Amino acid sequence: MANFEFVLPPAPTKDIKVGLGDGDLVKRSASTVSPPAKALTPVAKLIDVSKCIGCKACEVACLEWNDKRTPVGVNVGSYDFPPDLTPDMFTVMKFTEWVNPETKNLEWLIRKDGCMHCEDPGCLKACPAPGAIVQYSNGIVDFDHDKCIGCGYCVKGCPFNIPRISEVDHKAYKCTLCSDRVAVGQGPACAHACPTHAIVFGTKDEMKKHADDRIKDLKSRGFANAGLYDPPGVGGTHVMYVLHHADQPQIYANLPKDPRISPIVELWKGMTKYAGLAAMGAFAVIGLVHHVVTGANRVSPEDEANAEKLTGDRR
Amino acid sequence: MTTYDVESGDQVHPGQPVTVDRYTAGARLNHWITAISLVLLALSGLALFTPSLYFLTGLFGGGQWTRTIHPWIGVVLFVSFFGLFVRFWRANLWKAEDGTWMARLRDVIGGHEENLPEVGKYNAGQKVVFWAMSILILVLIVSGFAIWDQYFAQYTTIDQKRWAVLIHAMAAVTIICVWIVHVYAAIWVRGTIGAMTKGQVTGGWAWRHHRKWLRELVSKK
Numbered sequence: 302m303a304n305f306e307f308v309l310p311p312a313p314t315k316d317i318k319v320g321l322g323d324g325d326l327v328k329r330s331a332s333t334v335s336p337p338a339k340a341l342t343p344v345a346k347l348i349d350v351s352k353c354i355g356c357k358a359c360e361v362a363c364l365e366w367n368d369k370r371t372p373v374g375v376n377v378g379s380y381d382f383p384p385d386l387t388p389d390m391f392t393v394m395k396f397t398e399w400v401n402p403e404t405k406n407l408e409w410l411i412r413k414d415g416c417m418h419c420e421d422p423g424c425l426k427a428c429p430a431p432g433a434i435v436q437y438s439n440g441i442v443d444f445d446h447d448k449c450i451g452c453g454y455c456v457k458g459c460p461f462n463i464p465r466i467s468e469v470d471h472k473a474y475k476c477t478l479c480s481d482r483v484a485v486g487q488g489p490a491c492a493h494a495c496p497t498h499a500i501v502f503g504t505k506d507e508m509k510k511h512a513d514d515r516i517k518d519l520k521s522r523g524f525a526n527a528g529l530y531d532p533p534g535v536g537g538t539h540v541m542y543v544l545h546h547a548d549q550p551q552i553y554a555n556l557p558k559d560p561r562i563s564p565i566v567e568l569w570k571g572m573t574k575y576a577g578l579a580a581m582g583a584f585a586v587i588g589l590v591h592h593v594v595t596g597a598n599r600v601s602p603e604d605e606a607n608a609e610k611l612t613g614d615r616r
Numbered sequence: 617m618t619t620y621d622v623e624s625g626d627q628v629h630p631g632q633p634v635t636v637d638r639y640t641a642g643a644r645l646n647h648w649i650t651a652i653s654l655v656l657l658a659l660s661g662l663a664l665f666t667p668s669l670y671f672l673t674g675l676f677g678g679g680q681w682t683r684t685i686h687p688w689i690g691v692v693l694f695v696s697f698f699g700l701f702v703r704f705w706r707a708n709l710w711k712a713e714d715g716t717w718m719a720r721l722r723d724v725i726g727g728h729e730e731n732l733p734e735v736g737k738y739n740a741g742q743k744v745v746f747w748a749m750s751i752l753i754l755v756l757i758v759s760g761f762a763i764w765d766q767y768f769a770q771y772t773t774i775d776q777k778r779w780a781v782l783i784h785a786m787a788a789v790t791i792i793c794v795w796i797v798h799v800y801a802a803i804w805v806r807g808t809i810g811a812m813t814k815g816q817v818t819g820g821w822a823w824r825h826h827r828k829w830l831r832e833l834v835s836k837k
Contacts, residue, residue, distance in 0.1 A: 331667035331670060332667060429663075429664040429665075429667065429670065430670070430679050431667060431670055448679070450664075450673075450678075450679030450680045450682065450683045451680060451683055451766075452664060452683045452765075453763070453765040453769070453777075454664075454781070456765070456774060456777070457763075457774060457777050457778045457781055462774060466765060466766075466769070471680065471683075471684075471766065563775070563778050565775075565778040565779055565782050566778055566782075568782060569778070569781055569782040569785055573782065573785050573786055573789070574665065574666050574785075576789075577665070577785065577786070577788075577789035578666060580789055580793055581789060581792050581793060581796070584793045584796040584797065585796055588796060588797075588800035588804075591725065591800075591804070592800075592803075592804055595725070595726060595727050595804075596727075597804060597806045598727045598729075598804055598805045598806060599806045599807075600806065600807050600818060600820040600821045600823075600824050601820070601824070602820075604819075604820035604821070604823045604824040605633045605634070605818060605819060605820030605823075606820075607820070607823045608633070608634040608818070608819025608820050608822060608823040608830065609630070609632060609633065609634055609819060611634075611819075611823065611830065611831070611834055612628055612630040612634050612819060612834055613630065
């Protein structure tokens with residue numbers, strides 16, 4: 302393969318099983334599910350940051366497909382618009398002007414921000430509402446708005462600061478990885494709209510293979526630290542990045558270097574829950590046992606007589 | 617002798633049996649508003665604490681309503697408890713006999729009142745409950761505001777919210793345990809509940825459990 306040949310992503314896979322239903326759930330918030338009899342092939346969206354031109358076609362496609370609108374805003378000093386994710390904006394291009402200390406070159410880093418669809422989703426772990434957050438066996442993490450109670454626990458669980466709570470209906474919103482499109486064999490709207498194939502979608506294996514080709518190409522162009530962002534701290538993600546500087550993801554608008562579910566959240570949802578229930582139960586049981594063993598603490602007739610004597614003396 | 621062990625409205629009525637006014641109507645109303653709030657907070661909070669109790673959201677009209685109403689009940693509790701705090705804090709100051717009482721906890725649990733020092737309006741156990749409630753309610757309201765995202769989301773960082781939600785859960789578990797002690801003690805020590813319903817206890821009850829307080833009331837007459 303010639304180094305500088307333009308490598309096209311693989312054609313959309315046709316055998317991605319369609320129709321995501323309750324039978325395809327591997328995780329369900331605040332519930333236990335039995336694993337599906339037949340797991341779907343894991344899918345992934347690969348975002349090649351090195352190929353992104355910042356055109357925002359993906360943002361528009363996302364708004365269109367999800368039937369969302371975002372109000373006209375103001376310039377905040379960069380191309381980021383809106384400046385951050387909102388309940389209506391599931392993806393935002395984050396523009397970073399970075400001077401490479403080695404080459405002194407100004408590099409314009411453009412990262413498409415949005416839900417990473419973690420294999421071990423912190424939002425789902427934190428969610429108290431049964432079934433409000435689900436994970437399908439193909440890896441997609443989805444919010445079920447009928448069941449969402451708007452508590453914002455997912456915001457605390459997420460290592461990437463993704464979910465946003467709507468002030469209109471008080472429910473959490475984020476990228477669905479176009480689960481409704483994937484369910485009928487289509488790729489996500491953003492990938493469909495991307496003019497440079499910076500966003501591609503397919504099975505996770507295919508995407509990793511494609512990423513390898515891209516990383517080889519980038520390395521041949523002098524990006525020695527080019528690599529794949531598929532962070533193991535969250536069990537890998539179903540949205541992955543090809544980064545020219547994979548050794549320092551934080552330069553891409555603070556993409557976390559080693560994301561994982563916060564230990565505070567783990568403690569809250571783990572030990573605290575079990576120890577707390579045990580403690581409350583123990584106190585109630587100790588009270589019951591104590592009463593059975595010692596019996597009621599009753600005032601005796603002598604106590605009453607003593608009180609009468611005391612008050613009588615002073616009358 | 618200082619008399620801050622006696623609260624306003626406390627009074628002895630000689631007779632057979634002797635009756636003692638322990639809580640005014642205002643204090644009782646104040647107490648029951650706090651009590652109802654605390655129970656509702658525990659139920660709605662536990663519903664979001666563990667999936668096995670999520671069904672409790674049904675009592676509040678579903679998950680969204682539970683999430684909406686819980687912090688407001690918290691505000692009611694805080695204001696209401698503040699009233700109790702103002703009423704009761706002086707009589708709950710720690711005294712010399714409280715240390716002795718605590719050291720003889722074995723006799724307390726065994727019901728051997730005769731081995732315990734005479735105590736004022738509140739014994740050391742009640743004082744511990746009072747101060748634990750005061751501190752925990754303060755912790756709960758502060759951490760609660762930090763996770764009341766509907767109105768206050770922008771005032772804390774996500775990491776602060778994570779700490780707040782953990783502290784809120786731990787403080788809530790602790791206060792429920794304190795509450796169990798409080799309710800159990802009121803049931804176990806017969807004749808106590810009348811103090812918060814009718815406002816009165818018998819002289820014998822006061823003699824047995826709060827003799828110093830009774831003596832003080834009698835000497836005041």
